Every structure is written in structure tokens, then in C-alpha cells.
Amino acid sequence: MPVTREKGQLMSASEIDRTLVRLAHEVLEKTADLDKLAFIGIRRRGVPLAQRLAAKIKALEKREVPVGILDINLYRDDLSMVSSTPVVNGTEIPFSVVGRDIILTDDVLYTGRTIRAALDALFDHGRPARVQLLALIDRGHRELPIEARYVGRTVQTSDIEIIEVKFQEIDGLEKVLLVEKVED
Numbered sequence: 282m283p284v285t286r287e288k289g290q291l292m293s294a295s296e297i298d299r300t301l302v303r304l305a306h307e308v309l310e311k312t313a314d315l316d317k318l319a320f321i322g323i324r325r326r327g328v329p330l331a332q333r334l335a336a337k338i339k340a341l342e343k344r345e346v347p348v349g350i351l352d353i354n355l356y357r358d359d360l361s362m363v364s365s366t367p368v369v370n371g372t373e374i375p376f377s378v379v380g381r382d383i384i385l386t387d388d389v390l391y392t393g394r395t396i397r398a399a400l401d402a403l404f405d406h407g408r409p410a411r412v413q414l415l416a417l418i419d420r421g422h423r424e425l426p427i428e429a430r431y432v433g434r435t436v437q438t439s440d441i442e443i444i445e446v447k448f449q450e451i452d453g454l455e456k457v458l459l460v461e462k463v464e465d
Contacts, residue, residue: 285443285460291436294455297417300433301330304415305337307431308384315342317382317410321349323399324370326388329450330417334386349374351385356398372402379407384431388446390416393427418444418457 292300312318315338322331328350335346350373385399396414403412415431420438436444436459445458 284463284465285445286463288442288459288461290456291418291444291459292434292457294449297433297455297457300417301333301337304431304433305334305341308334308415309338309341311430312382314382315344315346317380318384319347319349319376319378319381320384320386321351321374321378321399321403323385323387323395324350324352324354325451326446326448327351327386329448330388330415331384331386332450334384334415347376349376349378351399351402353395353398353402356401357394372406374406377407378403378409381409382411382413383409384413384415386415388417388448389444390414390419390427390429390432391422391444393423393425396427397425417446420444 320331320335322328331348335348338346352370352372383403385396385403387395390396400412403409413430414427416429417433419429419432419435422438438444438459441462443460443462445460447454447456447458449455
């Protein structure tokens with residue numbers, strides 16, 4: 282695992298929350314039929330993002346938006362480089378995706394390979410009417426023709442920089458950091 286050094290904080294807990302409120306409003310503005318809307322979070326940090334957005338929409342519109350969890354580990358194209366035995370946490374989609382407007386959520390959009398794997402995994406569950414992408418941070422450096430419809434913040438990074446999103450539900454703290462790889 283590479284050693285990293287923190288360069289700075291990009292977002293505080295309150296900035297993350299304000300960004301999610303804005304994203305929830307954007308989703309509402311661009312969704313014609315809320316009855317067809319569902320969020321699916323890409324495991325790990327896409328999950329709390331999806332859950333929080335559904336809660337924001339519930340507070341605004343007084344209606345439940347279904348939330349699913351997508352595990353993409355078996356769909357990754359770098360599987361052999363990650364581990365010889367991938368950890369599968371399981372996909373939990375308690376509703377049919379067929380005919381739905383699905384918003385895939387992830388914390389950071391980088392090369393696009395995670396989203397490619399997520400699309401493969403999602404379509405194994407049926408054919409949605411539409412799939413859109415929501416990312417808290419878009420850091421560029423795409424290797425595939427994938428673009429988010431909803432973006433919390435765009436951050437230009439170099440190849441040695443990494444965006445670390447910390448969510449209370451997973452990490453016990455709430456912030457977005459810019460770090461860089463350093464030599465041992």
C-alpha cells in the first residue's frame with residue numbers, strides 16, 4: 282500500500298451535507314417520474330451517499346425512494362491485480378430494476394472502470410429504463426467514455442494525488458481530503 286501525505290481538506294462535514302442537498306434538488310428537477318426513481322450505491326462509500334440522498338428527497342418530497350447496494354468486486358477488470366481471492370460483500374437490491382430510473386452513486390469518479398463494472402453488475406439484475414451516475418467528486422483522468430450526470434464537486438488532480446472521502450457510517454469521521462503518494 283503506498284504511503285500518502287495529506288495535502289489539504291477539500292470538504293468539511295457541513296460542505297458535504299450542503300452538496301448533498303444541492304444534488305438532491307438537481308435529481309428532483311431532472312426526474313420526470315419520481316415513482317420510477319431508485320438509488321443504487323456502489324459498495325462501499327457509494328452506499329451511504331445513496332442512503333443520504335434518498336433521505337434528503339424524503340424530507341423534501343415526503344416520499345420514499347428505494348435504495349439498493351451493488352457489490353462490483355466480481356465484475357472488476359483489475360480483479361487479478363487487486364487480490365487472488367476477492368471479498369464479496371453481496372449485492373442487496375430489494376426491488377426490481379426493470380423499467381426504473383436508476384441513479385448509480387459513488388464517492389469518486391476517476392478512470393470510469395468502477396462504473397463500467399457497476400453497469401455490468403446492474404444489468405445482471407434486469408434492464409432499467411435509464412441509468413445515470415452521481416458522484417460526490419469527479420477528479421478527471423477518464424480511461425473510458427463515462428460521465429456523471431450529477432457531480433458534487435470537480436477537482437483537478439495529478440496522477441500522484443488521491444481523493445479520500447471519509448463518511449461517518451464507514452470511517453467514523455466526515456470529510457474529503459486531497460492526499461498524495463510519497464516515497465517510503
